[in-house]
Amino acid sequence: MFDTILLASLVEHTRQPLRLISMEHRFTRQELYDRVWSKPMSHLVTELGTTMAILSTLLRRADIPSPSSGHWMRKEFGKPTEQPPLPPTPSGCVEPLVLDTEKQGGRRKPKHVTADPATALGVAQKTPMAEPENPVQTTPKPRPTQPTTMTREELYSAVWTTPMSRLAEEYGISGNGLAKICDREDIPYPPRGYWAQHAVGKAPKRTSLPKSSSARSITIRPTPLPPPPIELPPEVKQQADRARASASAFVVPERLLRPHAVIASWLAEHEEKKRQARNERDPWMRNLYRPSEFTETDRRKHRILDALFKAIERQGGKVVRGERGVLFAEVLGEKVEFQVREKQKQERRPLTDDEKRWRSPGDNGWKKELAPTGWLVFEIKTWQWPAGLPHQWRESEKQPMEGMLPDILATFVAAGPLLVQQRKEREAAERERHLAEKRRYEEQQRRKRDANRWRKFRELAQDWRELATARDFLMALRSVATDSSVEIDGRCVEEWIAWAEEWLQRTDPTANGVDGVFKQVADVSDWTYRD
Structure with a gap:
């Protein structure tokens, strides 16, 4: 057959x-x-x-x-x-x-x-024909890592001969990214369904390439690949699997009988605001204090979080409420910030009578507003979150948030050892940075001290040269015949010559030999010169 x-x-x-x-x-x-x-x-x-x-x-x-x-x-x-x-x-x-x-x-x-x-x-x-024995096997091309440069005409020809999705893979980008490049460069590309029609020989005619005043080339840079998912250590994976298995059995209660301390504080604050609103006589202030009633989504969120918080604490963690209502889960001493919010979507609504009254000519007859969807989103806000672990869970019709709680709990359990390891790595890197900074400072001071010593050596050499000139000058004065009876400021000429010889001996850097010279150099520190 x-x-x-x-x-x-x-x-x-x-x-x-x-x-x-x-x-x-x-x-x-x-x-x-x-x-x-x-x-x-x-x-x-x-x-x-x-x-x-x-x-x-x-x-x-x-x-x-x-x-x-x-x-x-x-x-x-x-x-x-x-x-x-x-x-x-x-x-x-x-x-x-x-x-x-x-x-x-x-x-x-x-x-x-x-x-x-x-x-x-x-x-x-x-026609007895046989199937080819060695069919050609297509091997996937490696993902490009270098940018691709071409002209508008070359890109136009490429998008009309190869489907956009396949062509984009050759450039290392997505099909939408390639379409945006074509739109930016005013390059027409095949419409949706073109290649299905092309397969049966009913493809529409190509759209001609419009002229462009720009003669620059087009460079397509490949999109960097996301980091690969991390491989959990075996002991961490086993711990997360045990947490997921234990969490799969708990059920979100239909009523809050004994709420968690964080949930209880929310409910108490809400009742306190309602009490303040009832006791306020000023209508404007009463409306300011009066909180909005909890929606069905809010009450469902409370029940879900109550079950999750208690499950985290059963695993040895702790859920605390920080400043401004920020939620943290402490796992192995590491704080993980998270939030649960209701997903919003933009909707158009017709303008009210007051808005129509102040509407300018040309304005739209509708206004965009964010409307609640009833779907919850659980999101990790900690920026040190380990790469590769999921950080967001969005519920849908097929997957409610109640069914995601085991995965969320297992992720928290798995993140604990990884966060501890990251903190230790950061501390080790910080210690290494301090040591490197200390070594750099010591090397800088050593170079400065060495430069100061060389400066002192040159100063001694300059003094020695000046003393040699002064010594020659003194010898020249001795050779000149003078009247010994003449006094200058109470001293005769012989006494002045002895005074000059005494200063030559006192300021001579070689008076104490070579050891004395380098002892003066060694006494110089990195703070000898302040300039």
Whole structure:
């Protein structure tokens, strides 16, 4: 049966070159199902050399279930995942499934082959052709790390010959990022659905490239990859798994019977504000003091946090309330700031009568406002949060916040040892910085002291040269005949000559020998000269 269908497929496309056969991938439904659930779809389309749209279409026609959004992220962090079984083969789907990866133009082959068995058998008897023994295997290209520079014309030609998602991977950016570059450079690109129409030979005509006064080139820089998820130590992973297993059993209560101390303080403050509002006589101040009533979402948030706070404390942690209502969870002595808020969304509402009265010509007839959605968001606010651990949980219709509490608790438990390790690393780095700063300062003082000593040595040399000149001058004075009876300021000439000799002896830097010279140099410190 397999040979019959294959031969029918080959005869149907006899006008196409034989080399296109090597660009096909053939699977049974079970084989394709196993491939889809073995790795992410983005990796699989790169490995097969196709696009997400072509692979999704083939899976839909063959009724093969694919992983939902977030499946691989949940599996990476050890969260429970669900893999539906392969349903029975739908009618009209004939195996093997053919995935065409030919990038060139022309009519594409159908994703799976359907043919009349009798016709196929007759053709097979006339043209016995065999499947190629060594089909070409497409290997994924490595992600670029260097910028790519091109002209507007080159980028225009590229986006009209290769799908945007596949072309963006070659540049190391996303499809939306490439579209934004094209919009900025006024480069038209294929509209949505263009390549599906191109596959059946009904693609619309290209949009011509408009002229541009700018002659500069376009540089596309690859987007840096996010840091890989950290590998938890085995003991930390086991502790987190135990916390997740213990937390999966607790249930968020429908009523707050014995609220946590933090929740109780919120409720007490709310009642105190209501009491102040009731006792206030001034209507304006009464409205100022009166708090808004708790919504159903607020009460649900209190119940969820009450269950989470008690679970954290059962694991040896502690939840405290800081200044301005900031919440902290102390895990192994490390503080983790977090918050729980209600997700908001922008909505348009019609203008009120007063707003219409003050509306200027040309203004919109509506106004944007943030409206509550009823969905809660749990977010970690600590900036030292270990990289690779999740820091935000958003609930949805499929995943309420109550079901995320085990993962949140396990994340807190796993973050404790990592935060302790990071703090120790920061302290070690700080100590090393202090030591390096001390060594730098000592080296700076040593250089300064050495420079001062050299300065002192040059000063001694200058004094020695000046004393030599003074000594020659004194010898010249001795050779001159003078009247010994002449007194100058109560001294005769001989006495003045003796005075000069005494100063020459006293100020001579070599009077105490070489040791005396370098002793004077060694006595110089880094503070001898203040300039």
